[in-house]
Structure formats: structure tokens, C-alpha cells
Amino acid sequence: MSGHGEHNTEAFRQWLHERRGYIHPDVYLKPGMCLHFSFGLNVVAMSNIPADVQIVSCPFSLAITPEVARRALAVVFRVDRSSPTLAGWSERQLVCSYIVMHHILDGQSAPCELAHRPYINILPSTDKLRTSLHFTREELEFFRGTNLYGATFDRRKAWEEEWEMCRSRIAISNSYLAHRFTWEHYLTASTYLSSRAFPSTLLSDNPTLVSTPGSYPVLLPGVDSLNHARAQPVSWVVSNPQPSAPLSDSEPSISLALHTLTPAGAELLNNYGPKPNAELILGYGFTLPNNPDDTIVLKIGGVKYVNPTWEVGRDARGAGPVWDAVKDAVLAQNRHDVDEEERATYSAEDELWATEVLVEMAEDLLGRLPPNSSVAISDDEQSAIRPEVAQMLDHYIEGQRDILHSLMEFAKAKEQAIIERAREEGIEIVEELVT
Known part of the structure; x- marks a missing residue:
């Protein structure tokens, strides 16, 4: 009709x-x-x-x-x-x-x-x-x-x-x-x-x-x-x-x-308002190239939150709460057998471990992402995906990769800040803990 x-x-x-x-x-x-x-x-x-x-x-x-x-x-x-x-x-x-x-x-x-x-x-x-x-x-x-x-x-x-x-x-x-x-x-x-x-x-x-x-x-x-x-x-x-x-x-x-x-x-x-490409594909059927509003949803297992998911955008926008959740998870794992007052205090070692966990999480997610259409689609598979869908795939994956790379840079910046603060406080850093 x-x-x-x-x-x-x-x-x-x-x-x-x-x-x-x-x-x-x-x-x-x-x-x-x-x-x-x-x-x-x-x-x-x-x-x-x-x-x-x-x-x-x-x-x-x-x-x-x-x-x-x-x-x-x-x-x-x-x-x-x-x-x-x-x-x-x-x-x-x-x-x-x-x-x-x-x-x-x-x-x-x-x-x-x-x-x-x-x-x-x-x-x-x-x-x-x-x-x-x-x-x-x-x-x-x-x-x-x-x-x-x-x-x-x-x-x-x-x-x-x-x-x-x-x-x-x-x-x-x-x-x-x-x-x-x-x-x-x-x-x-x-x-x-x-x-x-x-x-x-x-x-x-x-x-x-x-x-x-x-x-x-x-x-x-x-x-x-x-x-x-x-x-x-x-x-x-x-x-x-x-x-x-x-x-x-x-x-x-x-x-x-x-x-x-x-x-x-x-x-x-x-203007429909700021929307990531995931929402545009799911609800509308189109994407924007290099969409500044792109996000990725992260879930951190073992963290006792009502809804343990967070959204992070480009340039690690929104990564602060993720960082806090990762630190909480590391602290809970490392200090389950100590008293509550001690458990509430992060050490430099805890925080450095948290940076490793955050980097590994981002690397794991990067490894799971599909390649863009020029790599993912062989000549034999060209008929399996329509050009407009292939374009959406490329726009979407570009944003997901960029966000995860920015999250890794965020973690590395945290690592350097922790090392510098520890040295200023006269704390010796164990080499194995540094990524």
C-alpha cells in the first residue's frame, strides 16, 4: 500500500x-x-x-x-x-x-x-x-x-x-x-x-x-x-x-x-538529537560517518551494581564511572579477607592492576569486533550483503574501534598518573605491575 x-x-x-x-x-x-x-x-x-x-x-x-x-x-x-x-x-x-x-x-x-x-x-x-x-x-x-x-x-x-x-x-x-x-x-x-x-x-x-x-x-x-x-x-x-x-x-x-x-x-x-550509530541502525536504518555521538556499552562482571553497564563515547567520554567500577572490582577481588576500613582504600598496586584490567577488557572487545566490509566480505560474499548495509557496518565499526582505542589511552594515562603520584609519595612501584 x-x-x-x-x-x-x-x-x-x-x-x-x-x-x-x-x-x-x-x-x-x-x-x-x-x-x-x-x-x-x-x-x-x-x-x-x-x-x-x-x-x-x-x-x-x-x-x-x-x-x-x-x-x-x-x-x-x-x-x-x-x-x-x-x-x-x-x-x-x-x-x-x-x-x-x-x-x-x-x-x-x-x-x-x-x-x-x-x-x-x-x-x-x-x-x-x-x-x-x-x-x-x-x-x-x-x-x-x-x-x-x-x-x-x-x-x-x-x-x-x-x-x-x-x-x-x-x-x-x-x-x-x-x-x-x-x-x-x-x-x-x-x-x-x-x-x-x-x-x-x-x-x-x-x-x-x-x-x-x-x-x-x-x-x-x-x-x-x-x-x-x-x-x-x-x-x-x-x-x-x-x-x-x-x-x-x-x-x-x-x-x-x-x-x-x-x-x-x-x-x-x-535534528533528531544526539544519537549513536547503533541507535540509528536499530531504530532508523541509517548511519552517520564519523558520528561524534557514537558509544559502546560495557558490562563489568562481578561488580555489585543494580545495572552494571556503562556507555563510553569517543575520546573516552564517560570513562570515569567505568574506571571506578573496575577499581571496585579489583579491590573486591584483592581484599575480600581484610576489614572494611582497609578495603575502602585503594593502593597504588590496586590501581595499577585496574589499569591492566581496563586495557585487557578493551583489547578483548577489539578482538571480537568484526572487520570492516572491505576485509570482512570476500568476492564470493558480495551478494550476501547489500551496499547500504555494508556502509552501515563500516560507519558503525569505525566508531566502536575508535572508542575502544580511546579507552585504552585513558587507561594508560591513568597508569602514568598513578606511577607519578606513587613516586612523589615515596612508594616503590613493582615493575611487573606496570603495563
């Missing part, structure tokens, strides 16, 4: 306009290309568009929210909104299932509550999606040894459990719909949500992209059309009508404005 033909994009613009949404008249939507692969829509300027002007807006009433989804699904399933059929569904399950019903009932006499067909028609079809959940098994194997590899299986398992729960509940009231409620449909809808949703905090008087424990994902037709550029200066503006406003302007809307001039022919770009 989804597609990017001129008919679909024009139908979407008209639908948005009729419902008091807005797209700047000097922008148009065209298929995006990456490595000769058409993956979605680009928002492009037909003429120079000045800075600080409204590019797109969406009235709150057009947002796809869990409540909108629940109301529509109750009609589709012919149950009450409080029915056990919909009991216990998460916000994600409601929104994803609402999208799926548009696919299942495409071309059929669907209830008017399935009100977002023109929007869903412009979203990329399943074969255009490139998150790691859409990699072939052979492609995913090239990422073995990385955080992303395990995270992909974890997410797939969680989403499959959601899908199976929804399908079993739907079957209670409608076996026809349950049979057509396929994993492919649910994965596609879930990917729309992971790549296009905003936190509901954006629909507040003080809009923010920062999620809170009580926020939930919402889709904003039109506003989600712009692709990502890191550090792109943008503003989100909520317009609340005055009490005296005419009926046609009687509801709030969310608008996006860019703070830089966009020349004719250039793409207009949004």
Missing part, C-alpha cells in the same frame, strides 16, 4: 491542508536515494527558503496517539474500548496495531476511524526499510561481536511477543483480521514508530524531545517527513489559539522551523 508516487504525495498534502495542517508551498517531497537505493522521502526546497520560517505543522487532532488508536481499534474489532480484547495493550501495541489495520483493510470498506490512510500511503514500504531487524540473517552475521548484534535479537524478541499477544487478542473477536495480522505488518508498523515517533512531551505547552517516565510515542503526520542532520538548528513551536480565534483555528498545533537558510534544490533537514 505504501508508496511515494506523485499521486500519493499530492493526496497527502491535500489531506493535511484540509485538516488545518501545513507544508511550506516552496517545498516538495521526492524519493530519497542512498547508494542508488530509494529508501523514503526527502523534503526539498524548490526555491530559497529563509531561516526561521515555518516549514510544516500538524494540528494535535491529526496526531496518532494511543487513545486515537484505541478508539479506532474498538470500532474495527467491534468491541467496547474497555473490552478484554484491548486490555493490557501498551501504547506501542495500540499505535502499531492501528497502523497495521490500515494495511489489512487497504482497498476495503474500512471504518472512518482508520483516518490516516493518506499519511500511511507515503511511508516507505517494507522492502525499503533498513533497520537491523530488516537485515538478512547473513547480513546480521557481519555484525557478530558487537553490541548491536545482541540488541537486534533482544528487540526482535520483544516485538514478536507484542505481536503474538495482539494477534491472540484480536482472534477472540475477529479471526479474519487475526489471520492477516502478520509479523511483517507488525514489524513494519513498529519500525515506523521507532524511526518517526516523537515523545508525547512534544504536545505540551513547553514542547521538548526529552522523554519522561509518563510520556508515550506519537506520530505527527508531515512533521516527521524531514530527515536527520546532526546539530541542525531547529525549533519546535506549539501554537495555542486565543479564546477569540475562529472555529477553523480553534485547536493547538505543532510546527517545525529551521534556523538556517535552505537554498533551492537542497534538502530541508530536522
Whole structure:
């Protein structure tokens, strides 16, 4: 059903306009290309568009929210909104299932509550999606040894459990719909949500992209059309009508404005916030070369923390807590048979040992990382990985290697500082402990 033909994009613009949404008249939507692969829509300027002007807006009433989804699904399933059929569904399950019903009932006499067909028609079809959940098994194997590899299986398992729960509940009231409620449909809808949703905090008087424990994902037709550029200066503006406003302007809307001039022919770009390539691959299906926001997730066994994982970025950003955790682990191993007061004090020997542990940990992780595509993929395997996936592999692995090298440099700097401090205090350093 989804597609990017001129008919679909024009139908979407008209639908948005009729419902008091807005797209700047000097922008148009065209298929995006990456490595000769058409993956979605680009928002492009037909003429120079000045800075600080409204590019797109969406009235709150057009947002796809869990409540909108629940109301529509109750009609589709012919149950009450409080029915056990919909009991216990998460916000994600409601929104994803609402999208799926548009696919299942495409071309059929669907209830008017399935009100977002023109929007869903412009979203990329399943074969255009490139998150790691859409990699072939052979492609995913090239990422073995990385955080992303395990995270992909974890997410797939969680989403499959959601899908199976929804399908079993739907079957209670409608076996026809349950049979057509396929994993492919649910994965596609879930990917729309992971790549296009905003936190509901954006629909507040003080809009923010920062999620809170009580926020939930919402889709904003039109506003989600712009692709990502890191550090792109943008503003989100909520317009609340005055009490005296005419009926046609009687509801709030969310608008996006860019703070830089966009020349004719250039793409207009949004800012999704700082995201590492692992998150971009898992949730969006693209990467950034030399991404400054890249991180690696480290887990230190034997450390008694509630959640013994830490994220470290380039230039060893965030390595301080990792260093403290490694020291704690070394101290616990070395001094389990001494009193609490002595156990709380690090010696120079303990700290030097901790630097060795940190270097060895980084070296071990480096050894597990796959090589980049030019090394990993033989001539016989070229057909096993698509060019755009190979590019993501290269961008991602470059960041992981850079972070681990910076962590090793961090450990070596710590080692030198410990040695110098010990010498100043007249402490003799045992040579075997120095890396």
C-alpha cells in the first residue's frame, strides 16, 4: 500500500491542508536515494527558503496517539474500548496495531476511524526499510561481536511477543483480521514508530524531545517527513489559539522551523538529537560517518551494581564511572579477607592492576569486533550483503574501534598518573605491575 508516487504525495498534502495542517508551498517531497537505493522521502526546497520560517505543522487532532488508536481499534474489532480484547495493550501495541489495520483493510470498506490512510500511503514500504531487524540473517552475521548484534535479537524478541499477544487478542473477536495480522505488518508498523515517533512531551505547552517516565510515542503526520542532520538548528513551536480565534483555528498545533537558510534544490533537514550509530541502525536504518555521538556499552562482571553497564563515547567520554567500577572490582577481588576500613582504600598496586584490567577488557572487545566490509566480505560474499548495509557496518565499526582505542589511552594515562603520584609519595612501584 505504501508508496511515494506523485499521486500519493499530492493526496497527502491535500489531506493535511484540509485538516488545518501545513507544508511550506516552496517545498516538495521526492524519493530519497542512498547508494542508488530509494529508501523514503526527502523534503526539498524548490526555491530559497529563509531561516526561521515555518516549514510544516500538524494540528494535535491529526496526531496518532494511543487513545486515537484505541478508539479506532474498538470500532474495527467491534468491541467496547474497555473490552478484554484491548486490555493490557501498551501504547506501542495500540499505535502499531492501528497502523497495521490500515494495511489489512487497504482497498476495503474500512471504518472512518482508520483516518490516516493518506499519511500511511507515503511511508516507505517494507522492502525499503533498513533497520537491523530488516537485515538478512547473513547480513546480521557481519555484525557478530558487537553490541548491536545482541540488541537486534533482544528487540526482535520483544516485538514478536507484542505481536503474538495482539494477534491472540484480536482472534477472540475477529479471526479474519487475526489471520492477516502478520509479523511483517507488525514489524513494519513498529519500525515506523521507532524511526518517526516523537515523545508525547512534544504536545505540551513547553514542547521538548526529552522523554519522561509518563510520556508515550506519537506520530505527527508531515512533521516527521524531514530527515536527520546532526546539530541542525531547529525549533519546535506549539501554537495555542486565543479564546477569540475562529472555529477553523480553534485547536493547538505543532510546527517545525529551521534556523538556517535552505537554498533551492537542497534538502530541508530536522535534528533528531544526539544519537549513536547503533541507535540509528536499530531504530532508523541509517548511519552517520564519523558520528561524534557514537558509544559502546560495557558490562563489568562481578561488580555489585543494580545495572552494571556503562556507555563510553569517543575520546573516552564517560570513562570515569567505568574506571571506578573496575577499581571496585579489583579491590573486591584483592581484599575480600581484610576489614572494611582497609578495603575502602585503594593502593597504588590496586590501581595499577585496574589499569591492566581496563586495557585487557578493551583489547578483548577489539578482538571480537568484526572487520570492516572491505576485509570482512570476500568476492564470493558480495551478494550476501547489500551496499547500504555494508556502509552501515563500516560507519558503525569505525566508531566502536575508535572508542575502544580511546579507552585504552585513558587507561594508560591513568597508569602514568598513578606511577607519578606513587613516586612523589615515596612508594616503590613493582615493575611487573606496570603495563
